[in-house]
Amino acid sequence: xxxxxxxxxxxxxxxxxxxxxxxxxxxxxxxxxxxxxxxxxxxxxxxxxxxxxxxxxxxxxxxxxxxxxxxxxxxxxxxxxxxxxxxxxxxxxxxxxxxxxxxxxxxxxxxxxxxxxxxxxxxxxxxxxxxxxxxxxxxxxxxxxxxxxxxxxxxxxxxxxxxxxxxxxxxxxxxxxxxxxxxxxxxxxxxxxxxxxxxxxxxxxxxxxxxxxxxxxxxxxxxxxxxxxxxxxxxxxxxxxxxxxxxxxxxxxxxxxxxxxxxxxxxxxxxxxxxxxxxxxxxxxxxxxxxxxxxxxxxxxxxxxxxxxxxxxxxxxxxxxxxxxxxxxxxxxxxxxxxxxxxxxxxxxxxxxxxxxxxxxxxxxxxxxxxxxxxxxxxxxxxxxxxxxxxxxxxxxxxxxxxxxxxxxx
Numbered sequence: 328x329x330x331x332x333x334x335x336x337x338x339x340x341x342x343x344x345x346x347x348x349x350x351x352x353x354x355x356x357x358x359x360x361x362x363x364x365x366x367x368x369x370x371x372x373x374x375x376x377x378x379x380x381x382x383x384x385x386x387x388x389x390x391x392x393x394x395x396x397x398x399x400x401x402x403x404x405x406x407x408x409x410x411x412x413x414x415x416x417x418x419x420x421x422x423x424x425x426x427x428x429x430x431x432x433x434x435x436x437x438x439x440x441x442x443x444x445x446x447x448x449x450x451x452x453x454x455x456x457x458x459x460x461x462x463x464x465x466x467x468x469x470x471x472x473x474x475x476x477x478x479x480x481x482x483x484x485x486x487x488x489x490x491x492x493x494x495x496x497x498x499x500x501x502x503x504x505x506x507x508x509x510x511x512x513x514x515x516x517x518x519x520x521x522x523x524x525x526x527x528x529x530x531x532x533x534x535x536x537x538x539x540x541x542x543x544x545x546x547x548x549x550x551x552x553x554x555x556x557x558x559x560x561x562x563x564x565x566x567x568x569x570x571x572x573x574x575x576x577x578x579x580x581x582x583x584x585x586x587x588x589x590x591x592x593x594x595x596x597x598x599x600x601x602x603x604x605x606x607x608x609x610x611x612x613x614x615x616x617x618x619x620x621x622x623x624x625x626x627x628x629x630x631x632x633x634x635x636x637x638x639x640x641x642x643x644x645x646x647x648x649x650x651x652x653x654x655x656x657x658x659x660x661x662x663x664x665x666x667x668x669x670x671x672x673x674x675x676x677x678x679x680x681x682x683x684x685x686x687x688x689x690x691x692x693x694x695x696x697x698x699x700x701x702x703x704x705x706x707x708x709x710x711x712x713x714x715x716x717x718x719x720x721x722x723x724x725x726x727x728x729x730x731x732x733x734x735x736x737x
Contacts, residue, residue, distance in 0.1 A: 341634065342670055342673075345630060345631070345634055345670055345674070346670055346673045346674040346677065347674070347677070348627060348630055348674070349627060349670070349671055349673075349674025349675065349678060349710060349714075350674045350675070350676075350677035350678035350681055351678065351681070352623050352624065352627045352674075352678065352710065353674060353675050353677075353678020353679060353681070353682060353706050353707070353710055354678045354679075354681035354682040354684075354685050355619075355620070355623060355685075356620050356623060356624065356706050356709060356710070357678070357679070357682040357698075357702055357703055357705070357706030358682055358685050358686055358689065358698065359616045359619065359620045360620070360702060360705055360706060360709075361686070361698045361702040362612070362616055362695070363613050363616055363617065364702070365695075365696060366609045366612060366613055367613070369542075369609070370606050370609060370610075372538065372548070373536060373538075374424040374425060374537075374538045374602065375424060375463060375534065375535075375536045375537035375538055375549070376423070376424055376461040376462050376463060376537070376598075377461065377462030377567060378598060378599050378602060379570050379573075379599055380415075380462065380567050380568060380569070380570055380573075381423075381460075381461065381462075381565060381566065381567060381568075381597075381598035381599075382565075382566045382568055382573055382576050382577055382580070382595065382596070382597055382598060383423060383426075383563045383564065383565050383566070383595070383596060383598055383601070384408075384563060384564045384566070384580050384581075384584065384593055384594065384595040384596075385563045385564075385593075385594045386404075386564075386584060386591050386592070386593050386594075387591055387592045387593075387594075388590065388591045400587065400588075401419065401558055403587050404564065404584055404587060405417050405418075405419070405454075405564070407583050407584070407586075407587055408564060408566055408580070408583065408584075411566075411576060411579065411580070411583060412572065412575070412576075413568045413569045413571075413572025413575065413576055414566050414567070414568050414572075414576060415567045415568060415569070416456055416459055416460045416566075416567045417456070417460060417564060417565065417566050417567075418453055418454050418455065418456040418457040418459075418460040418461070418564075418565050419453060419454040419457075419558070419559040419562045419563065419564055419565070420451060420452065420453040420454075420457055420461070420559060420562055420563060420565050421450070421451065421452040421453070421481055421559050421561070421562045421563075422449075422451060422540045422562075422563075423461075423540065423563065423565065423598065423601065424537065424538035424539065424540060424602075425538060425540065425541075425542075425601060425602050425605040425606075426540045426563075426601055426605075427540055427541050427605065428540055429449050429450075429539065429540035429541055429546070430449070430450050430481035431447045431448055431449050431450065431545075431546055432448055432450055432481075432520050432521075433445065433446050433447075433448065433520075433521075434448045434503065434506075434507060434518050434519075434520065434552070435518055435519040435520075435521070436507060436518055436519075437519075438519045438521070445503070445506050445507060445550075446545070447545045447546045447550075448503060448546075448550055448551060448552060449539045449540065449546050449550065449551035449552070450481045450551070450552060450554060451537070451551055451552065451553045451554070452479060452480075452481050452553075452554045452555075452556045452559055452562070453553065453554075453555070453556065453559065453562075454476070454555075454556060454557065454558065454559060455471070455473065455476055455555075455557075457553070457565070458470050458471075458498075458553070459567075460565050460566070460567045461565060461567070462567065463534055463537060463553070464534060464535075465498070465532045465533060465534050466501070466533050466534060466535045467512070467514055467532065467533040468498070468514050468530070468531050468532030468533055469531055469532055470498075470532065471496060471498070471531070471555040475494065475495065475496050475555050476494075476555040476556060476557045477493070477494055477555070477556065477557060478556060478557050478558055479493055479494050479554060479555075479556040480556075480559075480560050481554075493520065493525075493526050493528070494528060494554045494555050494556070495526065495527075495528060495529060496528060496529050496530075496531045496555065497528040497529070497530055497531070497552050497553065497554055498530070498531065498532035498533065498534060498552065498553040499513055499530055499532075499533055499534075499551075499552045499553075500533070500534055500535070500536065500537050500549050500550065500551055500552070501533060501534070501535050501536070502547065502548075502549050502550045503550050503551060503552055504530070504533055506550065513530045513533055514530055514531070514532075514533065515529065515530065516529070516530050517529045517530070518530075528554070532553075534553075536549055537549055537551060537553075539551055565598075566580075573597045573599075574597070576595075577595045577596065577597055580593065580595040581593040581595055624709070624713055627710075627713065627717075628713055628716070628717040629717075631667065631671075631713075631714055631717035631718055632717050632718070632720065632721060635663060635667065635717070635718045635720075635721035635722065636720075636721045636724075638663075638721075639663070639721045639722075639724055639725040642725075643728055646659060646725050646728045647728055647729065647730055650728060650729065650730040651730040656726035656727070657726070659722070659725050659726040659728070660722045660723065660725070660726040662722075662725075663718055663721065663722035663725055664715060664718060664719075664722055666718075667714050667715065667717075667718040667722075668711070668714065668715070670714075671710055671711060671714035672711075674710070675706075675707045675710055675711070678706070678710075679703045679706070679707065682698070682702075682703060682706065683698070683703070686698040
């Protein structure tokens with residue numbers, strides 16, 4: 328290492344600039360790889376429903392003037408949809424995981440006690456058969472009983488023009504149960520959906536995982552509950568169909584509903600496409616980061632190649648002298664590889680510190696998760712490999728310099 332360090336001391340400015348370039352690349356690449364890994368992990372999280380077996384449809388009544396709209400008979404719609412080929416079950420729901428449409432409320436362990444409130448709990452409301460249709464599996468407890476379904480509208484007990492009481496039972500996710508009663512079984516426990524404490528709901532079932540319609544810092548990923556309702560105002564029809572029949576059902580579904588009520592518009596979609604649409608921005612971000620990372624690594628590699636080639640050309644006579652006094656080609660190759668490894672390592676140390684600082688800034692500014700230290704090792708390995716590959720060509724040319732070069736300028 329002594330001759331390597333001695334040689335680098337004569338090119339301090341160049342070494343510093345290259346080390347800073349590698350440090351900048353390390354900081355950006357490490358955080359980019361972390362962002363890509365974080366987004367890919369989020370996209371692989373299960374929704375908690377039967378993704379590949381679901382089709383949904385939303386209907387909109389046409390305005391007939393004078394503030395009235397033609398609406399369809401929900402029971403007739405459900406009966407017609409159940410009769411479609413390939414359809415196994417049908418239900419109505421106010422929303423679906425990753426559909427972006429949701430209603431949230433507070434869950435109160437004690438009415439009026441703000442310290443015992445869980446804010447922004449997502450409400451899933453569905454008609455009989457919702458759990459079976461969506462493929463939601465319970466880890467404890469039971470499904471709703473027929474007599475437990477009441478006309479309930481999220482955000483307004485009983486709906487806009489009804490005095491019907493709210494549901495008395497609820498199914499919660501494990502995440503919500505842990506927030507309300509850490510380490511305890513939630514079955515049989517009660518909580519309130521409003522601060523006035525008019526009517527509590529009792530937990531009758533628990534599901535381990537059910538993604539929210541939208542994943543945010545306020546609602547989290549799966550902090551939600553399911554409530555029973557006889558009719559979901561403004562909801563969607565959800566159909567569980569054979570996977571090979573999804574396209575056919577989506578094609579025929581609007582015609583089935585418009586035959587019952589032609590004065591409306593029908594939107595139908597395969598649920599797997601809804602999931603794909605939700606992650607469209609994440610996929611775009613991943614591709615942008617991959618392109619930026621690739622360009623940055625390519626520029627860094629070109630810088631290393633250019634510097635190494637310049638040094639090989641500048642040191643041709645010294646290389647010839649070393650060959651003349653007994654250095655082998657392997658010795659010359661190892662010399663340039665160690666020299667590059669030293670410069671890259673200095674850059675990686677500086678870059679790792681910068682990567683941590685950049686991650687802390689992103690956490691504060693854009694709510695990014697904390698980067699595990701393992702990602703620093705990933706960035707370091709990428710740059711070490713890149714440095715060794717970039718210097719390999721110039722180092723091989725240096726190793727090919729014959730001993731006779733040492734006598735040409737004498």
